[in-house]
Every structure is written in structure tokens, then in C-alpha cells.
Amino acid sequence: MFDSLFADGARPVIGMVHLPALPGAPKFDGDRAGIVAAAERDAGRLAAGGVDAVVVENFGDAPFYPDDVPKHVVASMTRAVRAVVETVDVPVGVNVLRNDADAALSVAAAAGGDFVRINVHTGARVTDQGVVDGRAHETMRLRDRLDADVAVLADHDVKHSAPLAARGFTAESVADGVERGLADAIVVSGTGTGHETDRSDLEHAVERRDANDLDTPVLVGSGVDADSVGDLLDVADGVIVGTALKEGGDVGNPVSEERVRELVAAARR
Numbered sequence: 359m360f361d362s363l364f365a366d367g368a369r370p371v372i373g374m375v376h377l378p379a380l381p382g383a384p385k386f387d388g389d390r391a392g393i394v395a396a397a398e399r400d401a402g403r404l405a406a407g408g409v410d411a412v413v414v415e416n417f418g419d420a421p422f423y424p425d426d427v428p429k430h431v432v433a434s435m436t437r438a439v440r441a442v443v444e445t446v447d448v449p450v451g452v453n454v455l456r457n458d459a460d461a462a463l464s465v466a467a468a469a470g471g472d473f474v475r476i477n478v479h480t481g482a483r484v485t486d487q488g489v490v491d492g493r494a495h496e497t498m499r500l501r502d503r504l505d506a507d508v509a510v511l512a513d514h515d516v517k518h519s520a521p522l523a524a525r526g527f528t529a530e531s532v533a534d535g536v537e538r539g540l541a542d543a544i545v546v547s548g549t550g551t552g553h554e555t556d557r558s559d560l561e562h563a564v565e566r567r568d569a570n571d572l573d574t575p576v577l578v579g580s581g582v583d584a585d586s587v588g589d590l591l592d593v594a595d596g597v598i599v600g601t602a603l604k605e606g607g608d609v610g611n612p613v614s615e616e617r618v619r620e621l622v623a624a625a626r627r
Contacts, residue, residue: 360509360542360575363449363472369591370410371625374600375400376417380434383419397438398445400613405446407618413451413475414439422456424490432461439469451475457490459497467506479512480539494539512541514563536574547579554581560593584621
């Protein structure tokens with residue numbers, strides 16, 4: 359399902375739309391219209407710079423709810439995602455932090471999104487929100503009930519967390535997300551936002567994917583920049599980029615169209 363969003367053989371560059379704090383979050387500044395405007399601005403710059411898709415994420419909402427955000431967050435996310443869908447002509451994804459897969463899937467289905475990113479889809483992780491459990495059994499059944507043509511991108515070893523069981527990149531652990539969790543793509547990241555993804559981790563994930571005869575795409579989920587993107591795409595099937603596309607390389611700044619163009623050009627080379 360994920361591959362169908364892109365041209366045959368494409369290795370997509372996916373840019374992040376980091377939303378400011380939404381209403382109800384501690385850092386919300388009272389400007390509801392400003393949230394939508396910022397989303398439209400950053401999505402527009404990403405698309406103009408040549409990315410193949412964008413992901414809308416409630417990045418400004420820290421501290422995050424573990425796995426069940428309030429209804430007002432769902433409403434605000436739906437409004438922002440719909441604005442992005444109407445702004446760009448590339449596939450749009452949704453990630454509801456920390457790990458509200460039901461909300462992300464519902465927002466994507468309602469707003470016209472094409473895919474979701476789920477940080478913990480199978481297994482369990484220790485995070486700053488406590489222990490977060492994967493709920494693939496609920497998420498995939500909800501997708502069927504909603505009749506939603508929405509792909510699921512699942513993190514294998516998600517950033518800002520540690521596994522409860524230290525299994526590493528075994529064939530079985532990678533396959534769990536695909537064969538048992540029914541994920542449409544796997545995401546491999548570094549230890550935190552903007553942190554480099556270890557190439558050996560990426561290679562191990564791809565090797566374990568291949569060892570189980572799976573054809574599921576493996577994407578890089580953090581730390582990609584114009585210098586590293588070509589090397590990573592020698593191994594990965596796509597990249598998700600946030601920090602490196604911001605003005606000055608600061609994750610809290612607006613997207614820089616110039617930096618987007620530079621990274622996309624490096625990826626194409």
C-alpha cells in the first residue's frame with residue numbers, strides 16, 4: 359500500500375510539518391489561526407522544494423499523552439491536516455504523539471491523509487511517558503472498520519525510548535511489525551529527534567527484512583541531512599526528514615525551502 363503512493367522504484371524524501379503547540383497544551387500561545395497558517399507555510403515550502411510526501415505531527419504538544427489524546431487534540435489535528443491536504447499535491451501522513459494510533463488513523467481518514475506513522479505498533483517500549491504498548495490488533499481492525507485506504511508506517515526501534523526486551527534487529531522482531539502487525543513500511547531511527555540513524559542499524563534491519571523474504575520498505579526516520587542522504591538511500595527505501603530542513607537546522611524554526619531543495623537534489627543524485 360505504501361509503495362502505491364509513489365512512482366515505481368522511487369525512494370521518497372518525506373518532510374515533516376511540525377505543528378506548534380495545539381490548544382490545551384502547556385505551550386499553546388492562543389493563536390489557533392496561526393497553527394493552520396504555520397502548517398500551510400511549512401507544507402508549501404516542503405512541496406515547492408521537491409519532497410515526495412509530508413507528515414503532519416503535533417510536535418509542539420510536549421509533554422505528550424502516552425497513547426490516548428483528548429478529543430480537542432483530534433479536532434485540531436484534523437483541521438491542520440485538512441489544510442495541508444488542500445495546500446500540497448503530494449501524499450500527506452499523520453503522526454499523533456506520543457502513540458495514539460487510533461487518533462492518527464481517524465484524522466487521516468477524515469482529512470484525506472494517505473498514511474500514518476505509529477511509533478510503537480508492536481511490542482512495548484519504555485519512554486518518558488512510561489511504558490507504551492503496541493496495539494496493532496486494534497489499529498488494523500480500526501482501519502478495516504473505517505474502510506480507510508491509509509498506509510501504516512511502523513517504527514521498529516523508535517527514538518526517545520528503550521525496548522523492554524533487548525532483542526535487537528532479529529529477523530523475528532522486524533517480521534513482527536510486518537507479518538504479525540501488518541505494517542506497510544518499517545521506520546528505523548536514531549536515539550532522538552535529529553539524531554543520526556546508525557548505518558549498521560539500518561543495514562541490520564534491511565538484512566532481517568530480507569531474511570524473512572519480506573518486500574516491505576525500510577525508511578530512515580531521523581538524522582538525515584544533505585550530506586548523509588545519498589549514503590543512507592544506498593540502503594534504505596526512503597527517508598523522513600525534519601530538523602535538517604528547518605532554517606538554521608533548528609527543529610523549532612520554520613521550514614527553509616532552500617534547505618529542502620539542497621537535500622532533495624542530494625537525494626536525487
